[in-house]
Amino acid sequence: MKQTTRILTILSFFTLMPLTAYASSPVYVxxxxxxxxxxxxxxxxxxQELMSVNQLSTDRLSVGQQxxxxxxVTAPVYAAADHPAAALEPPADILSSDQPTAVQSGQRARIxxxxxxxxxxxxxxAEIIGKLPMGTLVEIREQGAxxxxxxxxxEEAFVSxxxxxxxSASTESSGSPSNVSxxxxxxxxxxxxxxxxxxxxxxxxxxxxxCSGFTSYVxxxxxxxxxxxxxxxxxxxxAVSLEExxxxxxxFYDALRKGRVSHVAIYLGEGMIVHANGDxxxxxKVANMHKLYPFxxxxxxxxx
Numbered sequence: 381m382k383q384t385t386r387i388l389t390i391l392s393f394f395t396l397m398p399l400t401a402y403a404s405s406p407v408y409v410x411x412x413x414x415x416x417x418x419x420x421x422x423x424x425x426x427x428q429e430l431m432s433v434n435q436l437s438t439d440r441l442s443v444g445q446q447x448x449x450x451x452x453v454t455a456p457v458y459a460a461a462d463h464p465a466a467a468l469e470p471p472a473d474i475l476s477s478d479q480p481t482a483v484q485s486g487q488r489a490r491i492x493x494x495x496x497x498x499x500x501x502x503x504x505x506a507e508i509i510g511k512l513p514m515g516t517l518v519e520i521r522e523q524g525a526x527x528x529x530x531x532x533x534x535e536e537a538f539v540s541x542x543x544x545x546x547x548s549a550s551t552e553s554s555g556s557p558s559n560v561s562x563x564x565x566x567x568x569x570x571x572x573x574x575x576x577x578x579x580x581x582x583x584x585x586x587x588x589x590x591c592s593g594f595t596s597y598v599x600x601x602x603x604x605x606x607x608x609x610x611x612x613x614x615x616x617x618x619a620v621s622l623e624e625x626x627x628x629x630x631x632f633y634d635a636l637r638k639g640r641v642s643h644v645a646i647y648l649g650e651g652m653i654v655h656a657n658g659d660x661x662x663x664x665k666v667a668n669m670h671k672l673y674p675f676x677x678x679x680x681x682x683x684x
Contacts, residue, residue, distance in 0.1 A: 406449040489544040491516045502527035510675040517621040564627040577661045594656040610644040617679030632676040
């Protein structure tokens with residue numbers, strides 16, 4: 381009887397081992413602004429490993445989603461403001477109070493945070509109506525100690541004064557523009573045959589495009605290789621303001637209204653863009669897009 385009890389105890393131990401190992405696996409909880417690329421960088425792993433471990437069929441994430449990290453990866457506990465992923469692209473509003481500010485009302489200023497929230501009013505509780513990436517130049521209409529009123533497209537909005545720096549200061553983006561240059565005529569010659577191409581999710585060919593598949597195809601024809609998704613394309617290039625946008629610049633929006641980049645279009649000048657909009661490839665007015673979706677910023681991938 382004792383021998384039988386001992387065998388059952390051993391079998392129970394081995395049965396519970398996988399469950400115990402699984403329970404101790406590091407888990408990451410997705411925050412606003414996170415992407416698989418950022419999470420992979422922060423935890424020294426790869427996007428492919430994250431997708432494999434979590435059996436993901438898409439790179440889309442939801443705030444609060446729990447991701448198991450690959451074996452051997454640790455998930456240290458941080459306060460939200462200290463999270464390593466936040467240093468790459470935080471949904472930021474306020475920096476530390478000792479951040480120097482050298483901007484006066486009536487002047488232009490440069491965004492110094494990686495991605496800074498633009499709010500409808502001067503409050504952390506106010507609606508976020510867009511985002512501005514590092515390096516973007518903005519016009520200051522009224523500067524305050526904590527919040528400053530800026531021009532945002534055709535509207536006025538507010539950003540944290542802590543994220544406004546000297547307009548003449550240079551900034552580095554998470555990617556570098558290509559040294560390839562091109563003419564607006566060449567851009568138009570590539571785009572015109574693609575108009576009315578149907579929208580296909582994940583599409584990257586002339587049989588059908590999604591938004592980032594379309595931009596990737598056009599830029600490949602220009603001799604520039606772009607990252608595949610709109611979120612990844614937003615992380616690269618050089619940030620410029622909407623007022624400085626030139627034909628060929630990429631304009632980004634939160635079309636899904638989930639607090640992250642989910643749409644990209646190509647700026648054509650004169651307030652016009654071209655994009656795969658969900659139905660097909662077509663021209664569109666920037667003003668219309670600003671009314672529909674939160675604006676995230678402009679990135680340049682070509683030589684000026």
